[in-house]
Amino acid sequence: MKNTTGFNIASIRKDFPILNSKVNGKQLIYFDNAATAQTPKVVIDSIVSYYSTLNANIHRGAHYLSQKATEAYESTRRKFQQHLNAKNSSEIIFTSGTTHSINLVANGFTNLLKSGDEIIVSHLEHHSNIVPWQMLCEKTGAIMKIIPMNHDGELIFSEYEKLLSNKTKVVFVNHVSNALGTINPVKKIISKAHEFGAAVLIDGAQALPHFEVDVKDLNADFYVASAHKFYGPTGVGILYGKEKWLDKLPPYQGGGEMIDEVTFEKTTYAKLPNKFEAGTPNISGVIASGIAIDYINNIGLKKILKYENVLLKYATEKLLEIDEIKIYGNTDNKTSVISFNLGNIHHYDIGSIIDNEGIAVRTGHHCAQPIMDYYKIPGTIRLSLSFYNTKEEIDSLISAIIVAKKMLS
Amino acid sequence: MFNDWTEKYEYIIDLGKSLPVINDAFKTSDNTIKGCQSKVWLYAEYINNKLIFTADSDAIITKGIIAILIRVFSNQSPKDIVDAKADFIEEIGLKQHLSQTRANGLSSMIKQIKLYAVGYLNK
Numbered sequence: 001m002k003n004t005t006g007f008n009i010a011s012i013r014k015d016f017p018i019l020n021s022k023v024n025g026k027q028l029i030y031f032d033n034a035a036t037a038q039t040p041k042v043v044i045d046s047i048v049s050y051y052s053t054l055n056a057n058i059h060r061g062a063h064y065l066s067q068k069a070t071e072a073y074e075s076t077r078r079k080f081q082q083h084l085n086a087k088n089s090s091e092i093i094f095t096s097g098t099t100h101s102i103n104l105v106a107n108g109f110t111n112l113l114k115s116g117d118e119i120i121v122s123h124l125e126h127h128s129n130i131v132p133w134q135m136l137c138e139k140t141g142a143i144m145k146i147i148p149m150n151h152d153g154e155l156i157f158s159e160y161e162k163l164l165s166n167k168t169k170v171v172f173v174n175h176v177s178n179a180l181g182t183i184n185p186v187k188k189i190i191s192k193a194h195e196f197g198a199a200v201l202i203d204g205a206q207a208l209p210h211f212e213v214d215v216k217d218l219n220a221d222f223y224v225a226s227a228h229k230f231y232g233p234t235g236v237g238i239l240y241g242k243e244k245w246l247d248k249l250p251p252y253q254g255g256g257e258m259i260d261e262v263t264f265e266k267t268t269y270a271k272l273p274n275k276f277e278a279g280t281p282n283i284s285g286v287i288a289s290g291i292a293i294d295y296i297n298n299i300g301l302k303k304i305l306k307y308e309n310v311l312l313k314y315a316t317e318k319l320l321e322i323d324e325i326k327i328y329g330n331t332d333n334k335t336s337v338i339s340f341n342l343g344n345i346h347h348y349d350i351g352s353i354i355d356n357e358g359i360a361v362r363t364g365h366h367c368a369q370p371i372m373d374y375y376k377i378p379g380t381i382r383l384s385l386s387f388y389n390t391k392e393e394i395d396s397l398i399s400a401i402i403v404a405k406k407m408l409s
Numbered sequence: 410m411f412n413d414w415t416e417k418y419e420y421i422i423d424l425g426k427s428l429p430v431i432n433d434a435f436k437t438s439d440n441t442i443k444g445c446q447s448k449v450w451l452y453a454e455y456i457n458n459k460l461i462f463t464a465d466s467d468a469i470i471t472k473g474i475i476a477i478l479i480r481v482f483s484n485q486s487p488k489d490i491v492d493a494k495a496d497f498i499e500e501i502g503l504k505q506h507l508s509q510t511r512a513n514g515l516s517s518m519i520k521q522i523k524l525y526a527v528g529y530l531n532k
Contacts, residue, residue: 024414346468348447353470356414364446378448378467407419408469 007303013388015040015295026358029393034178034337034384035362037209037231039292046291047233050284057280059257073283076290077273083293084223085214086240090272093246094286095237098205099128101224102172104239104276105201106132108249109170115141118167120160120198123149123374124177124184127367129203133172142169149374153180153329161192168198175213176206179368179382180329181337183207187218194219199245205229208238209386210308210335212301221245227285232292236285239276246272253278304387308336311385315394319383322401328375336385339366342401345408347379353404359397418470425472429479431463442521447471449518453525459484460526474515477501482522490526495519 013019016038021028030038050072056065058073074089081089095101113119119133119142137144145168147160155173171193176183190200201222207213209230215223222245227236241249251258251269255278260268269275296304315338319325324343342350351363362382365372372379383397431440435452442449447468454461462483464475481497482490498515 346447346471348468349470353418356418379446403415407415407422 007299007307007387009307009388009390012299013390015042016388017041017044019388023358023360024356026356029357029359029389029396031383031385031389031393031397032360032362033209033386033389034181034206034229034382036228036234037386038388039233040231040295042295043232043288043292046288047284050287055284058283059274069283072287073281076286079290079293080238080240083213083297084238084240085216087216088243091240091243091246093239093241093273093276094281095224095239095276096235096282097228097237098203098224098226099132099237101222101237101239102129102201102203103132104252105222105224105241105249106136107252109136110139111250112248113140113142113169116167117142117169118145118163118165119143119169120145120147120163120171120193122147122155122160122173122184123370124153124155124180124182125172125174125368125370126178126203126205127369129172129174129201130370133170146370147173149371152331153177153182153334153371154331155182155184155189157185157188160189164192164196164198166196168193168196170199170201172201172203174203174206176204176210176335177329177368177371178206178337179366179371179380180331180339181206181334181384182329182331183333183335186220190219190221206335206337209296210301211305215240227289227292230289230292231295232289233285235282236289238289243272246276249276251275251278255279257281299387307387308385311389311391311394312336312338314391315383315385315397318394318398319401322398322405324405328371328377328380338383338385339380340383341377341380342405343409345405347381349408350381350401350404353407354397354400357396357400357403359400361397421473421477422469423473424476424480425466425469425474428465428472428476429463429483431465435463436465442517449475451475451518451521451525453522453529455529459486460490460529462522462525475518478515478518478522482526487526487529491523491530 018038054069056069058070077092078089080092086092121130121144123146145163147155150156173184173189175186186202193200199221202220204213204223204225208225221242223240225238228234258270258275258278260270326341328339341347347363351361364379366382431450431452436450440450440452442451447466449466449471451464462479466472
């Protein structure tokens with residue numbers, strides 16, 4: 001089945017073994033991609049292959065396997081450097097996920113902030129990009145300011161400009177809202193913050209699966225993401241940081257690998273990136289994340305985005321044909337995420353009913369309670385589409401929602 | 410017992426509609442069960458050595474599931490409630506609502522019912 005966007009969907013679906021699964025006796029229809037994207041066979045194979053042929057600890061040992069594993073791990077770092085267009089590969093730190101990356105940075109600012117300093121967050125953040133900074137405020141006495149959102153789910157830029165001052169030290173905003181799909185104008189946000197000398201962290205967890213990101217062009221100080229959102233394994237995160245900022249931050253964890261010299265009197269720390277990679281990392285996972293990046297680059301992110309936008313448009317139109325559907329986040333500039341409710345029916349009820357038809361969607365507040373509070377709702381049903389989804393699957397979802405509506409009304 | 414899932418869920422939804430609803434005055438944060446994706450309130454009264462439960466939820470399927478629990482546990486002595494096994498949930502095919510996900514709170518509901526019973530054990 002060829003489509004106008006130029007890639008063969010049937011062949012792409014064959015790359016993902018799980019898409020053949022049956023759930024509750026029905027063919028799985030997976031629409032929870034913003035929570036975790038499914039894993040292509042090449043990525044799964046790379047994990048098997050690592051443990052079958054390459055398994056050894058890295059950066060230590062003169063033996064053959066250790067050197068091979070180190071090469072594979074470090075070449076993955078260079079792969080991410082290229083993919084994100086970072087200046088140096090030492091600016092890429094591997095972590096356990098976006099949450100870990102943000103905690104590492106937020107914790108690192110503990111000694112760089114003083115009471116009365118200000119940090120700025122957006123109303124559209126995932127709890128992971130709120131709570132670590134609240135903890136930082138508790139430790140330092142810094143004050144958190146919030147960029148407000150409008151009814152379409154967009155940040156109000158003019159209000160952001162008013163929040164900035166010489167007191168602003170850090171701004172942290174997601175590139176794409178996980179709950180609504182809004183793509184935020186991060187380049188503009190960064191450039192404004194830099195006028196006041198503030199550092200900017202961009203949470204790109206929901207961006208990397210969908211489009212190309214160039215940290216040099218954005219001029220981001222920190223850019224963070226999770227491999228399992230871009231078709232890699234769970235337990236691997238990326239932290240890009242400009243060298244000048246990573247040098248300023250203290251190590252997050254102490255342990256092996258991150259040291260230069262250790263005596264009982266004093267330890268000196270390793271240079272970047274090892275300073276932030278204490279202990280044995282998730283070697284197989286990191287290598288597999290690089291394979292995931294190769295996989296999406298082989299298809300082409302431009303093609304992926306084009307096809308996902310076709311699905312987004314189709315699903316939005318089909319959903320709106322159902323009476324009483326309300327979609328939250330109506331900006332023109334969004335990824336393939338649709339957050340919605342149906343009349344007064346609780347999102348959990350809809351989610352439970354359509355699960356019986358083998359359809360996986362996310363229901364709830366999506367770890368973004370401030371957004372739900374803004375709309376005065378307890379949660380939504382979130383449909384998040386990937387390039388392996390099809391219009392036929394969307395049709396099945398629509399039928400299941402109509403059944404659910406009938407049962408629940 | 411049921412031919413397909415729709416019958417089962419229609420039954421749960423009907424049960425939800427028939428749930429003995431908690432008095433609004435008792436819909437307090439103290440009576441809220443945490444850990445459920447939908448809001449759940451549960452209230453217990455101790456009458457003639459037995460616990461009487463009333464409850465409510467903003468989701469109808471959740472209400473139906475609480476109705477099943479109340480049918481089993483309400484109007485029993487605290488000791489019987491504490492001693493009761495809750496494995497019937499699995500037998501009637503509601504296991505998916507038991508799983509320990511962020512989404513869900515059937516196990517929290519059973520725990521809260523048992524906690525009420527423990528509280529009244531020595532009264």
